[in-house]
Amino acid sequence: MTEQASILIIGAGPTGLTLANLLGQNGVSTVLIEARNELIDFPRAVGIDDESLRAMQGLGLVDRVLEHTVPDQQIRIVNGSGKVIAGINPTTREFGWPRRNGFVQPLVDAVLLEGARRFDSVDVRMGTEAVDLVQDRDGVSVTVRSQGQESTLRAAYVVGCEGGRSFTRQKLGIPFTGETRKQRGLVIDVANDPLGTPHAVFGGDPNRGYATLSLPHGIRRWEFMLLEGEDDALVESDEFLHKLLQDHVADPANLDIIRRRVYEHHARIADRFRDGRVLLAGDAAHVMPVVAGQGWNSCIRDALNLGWKLTAVVRGRAGQELLDTYAEERRDHVKAMVDLSVGMAKVVTNRSKVTSAVRDTAAAVIDRLPKLKSYVSGQGFKPMPKYTRGVVLQSPWTVSKSVPVEEGTSPGAGTLFPQPRVEVPGAQTMLLDDAVSAGWRVLVWNNDPAHFLSEDTRSELADLDASLIQLVPSAQLNWAAANASSGVSVIGDPAGELKSWFHARPVSAVVVRPDHVIAAECLAQDLDSALRTIFQKAHLRPAREKAVATA
Known part of the structure; x- marks a missing residue:
């Protein structure tokens, strides 16, 4: 059967x-x-970011995952002489968690x-x-x-x-x-970390690129380039490994090696x-x-x-x-x-002394430009998800003389909605996702969202198990909660982070998908029509059609 x-x-x-x-x-x-x-x-990934920790939070597993992480792990990029030419140390908590973590x-x-x-x-x-x-x-x-x-x-x-x-x-x-690059790498994981320092180091040495990372539970990882002519079988040679590590630890022969593996740089879709x-x-x-x-x-x-x-x-x-x-x-x-990964691999595994010198000069210039240095340190070069197609409403902001646009602010549709700490009546502060139900969310600043929705739209939202949320300054929390429409949750903004987000944009309502992506953003008066468009883009069936489809 x-x-x-x-x-x-x-x-x-x-x-x-x-x-x-x-x-x-x-x-x-x-x-x-x-x-x-x-x-x-066997050795694989060593970095988990804030988006993934937010996902683990939604699964109810984040506390157990955090036990196996190094939060806020800094990266130091050094040249062949061991001089630090750049640092990566993002400290933002935009999505509720550290942006870069070893694991x-x-x-x-x-x-x-x-x-x-x-x-x-x-x-x-x-x-x-x-x-x-x-x-x-x-x-x-x-x-x-x-x-x-x-x-x-x-x-x-x-x-x-x-x-x-x-x-x-x-x-x-x-x-x-895509391609599989000729450049191979060797991963060595060691127990009882002989260095013990908390950061990661990327060595752009033209003789042989390397990286080393502190991992949880006393594990240290090294990754080395394998050069042309060096066979994969060398991974089994303790003598070869000891030679690679002799400039990194005093006694390579006394390391507790737990894993070793050769890998290739694949870039394919x-x-x-x-x-x-x-x-x-x-x-x-x-x-x-x-x-x-x-x-x-x-x-x-x-x-x-x-x-x-x-x-x-x-x-x-x-x-x-x-x-x-x-x-x-x-x-x-x-x-x-x-x-991005291919570009960074070329920086770290580059073997040209001329190219390395150009890289080091560029790094010195960046170091003297505070804004650019901050951009690199904060990992601003990492492309954040921004969906321009699919279940997103990419429409121009409503033009209103009463709602100016803060210079430099970009539309949020297709990006992730932030996750600050918030308040709910009768409870301590918590992260936003813990304060509301999982699934679709309609969040409106300073207004009760139910007042802007038709009966049909509310019915469709109910069929989706969507949450209607009124966001207010924490000073207004108890009053707003006592006067909210049935089915509307009221959430307070204790540190003004949500107010700042809305302050920078000519919108007061957002529709957030179950994966935290902003499906639409608009002024409160346009909320119903924005939702109707999103329903169409998501190919959602009205409740009566759903009943026929599942019969």
């Missing part, structure tokens, strides 16, 4: 595990299969695996490999092999998350466009992220050099973008066309992250 599920996820890496947690939160019937009997434990990926992935197993609707099967896939108009049949026995799993949709060598992508014949009822996510859809520390975080962004859309479609709240917006939105940002 063929087993049935709404969603089948292939691959228990960070993408598949995060997606399984998201679908589990929504009660979606999900099967997650992984060919290995255990999660991968131990296998331990965090294990937290995600345990998280997925919390949900009765999620079935995790290790040691189960996909060996064939056939889709038709109504679903996808996947042949799986476990303990030498083959069986069939049937799902409405399949998501391939099984890494760069993705069976799913290859089965569908989707090209993986799948030509398409969707083929009918099958989707690609994470490394199955894109891979990038490790230098910028964005591979793992890009996987989490994919899962966040896809999780709410799959939920809406399988529940009949949206048409299948919504799934096309996944690639429309994610592809451009992924390309920007790949380009």
Whole structure:
């Protein structure tokens, strides 16, 4: 008998595990299969950013994830002489968490695996490999092999998350466009950190580029360039490793080496992220050099973008066309992250003494320009997600003589809404996402949003389990809460961070998607029409049509 599920996820890496947690939160019937009997434990990602920590917060796992992080980890970039030529030390908390953090990926992935197993609707099967896939108009049949026995799993949709060598992508014949750079790297993880310093160092040495990072639980990582003619087999040579490390520690032979591995710098993006009822996510859809520390975080962004859309479609709240917006939105940002990673890899692994000298001169100029130095230190070069297509309303701000625009402010639609600390009646301050329900959110500054919505719009929002939120200065919190419309939550702004955000923009209302992306922003009077447009862009079905679709 063929087993049935709404969603089948292939691959228990960070993408598949995060997606399984998201679908589990929504009660979606999900099967997650992984060919290995255990999660991968060899060296991989070492950086988790504020967006991903916000995602972990939404999954109810952030406290356990934080146990395996180094918050606010600084990076020092040095030249071949060991001189610091640049520093990266972002201190912003725009999204509620430190922007840059070291972490131990296998331990965090294990937290995600345990998280997925919390949900009765999620079935995790290790040691189960996909060996064939056939889709038709109504679903996808996947042949799986476990303990030498083959069986069939049937799902409405399949998501391939099984890494760069993705069976799913290859089965569908989707090209993986890009390059694998000739430059290889060697990763060495050491227990009982012989240095113990908290920061990370990127060494732009033209003789041999390197990096070293302090990781949680006394782990130290080194990454070295492998030069032309150096065979991968050298990774097994203690003598070779000791030679690489002799300028870094006093006694390389006395190190407690726990992992060693050669890796390649891949920079590739799948030509398409969707083929009918099958989707690609994470490394199955894109891979990038490790230098910028964005591979793992890009996987989490994919899962966040896809999780709410799959939920809406399988529940009949949206048409299948919504799934096309996944690639429309994610592809451009992924390309920007790949380009950033390739660029940083070239800086660190460059072997030209002339190019290195030019780089060092440029760094000296930047060091004398406070604004530019602050931009580099704050990691301003990291492309933030900004979706210009898909489920976003990119329209000009309403022109009003009563609402001037602060110079230098850009429209927020398609970007992430901030997450400051807020107040709710009768409780201590907390992060914004903890103060409201997960899902769609309509936030209005200083006004009760219900007064600006038609009955039909409120009905559609209720069908989406959306939250209506009135934002006020904390001084007004109790009064506003006592006078709010039924179903409207009132949230106080104790430090004025939300007021400052609205102050800089000629808007007073925002529509925020379940993945924290601003779908629309407008003045309060335009809220109803903005929501109607977003409903169309999300291919949402009115409640009466949804009932027919799911019957």
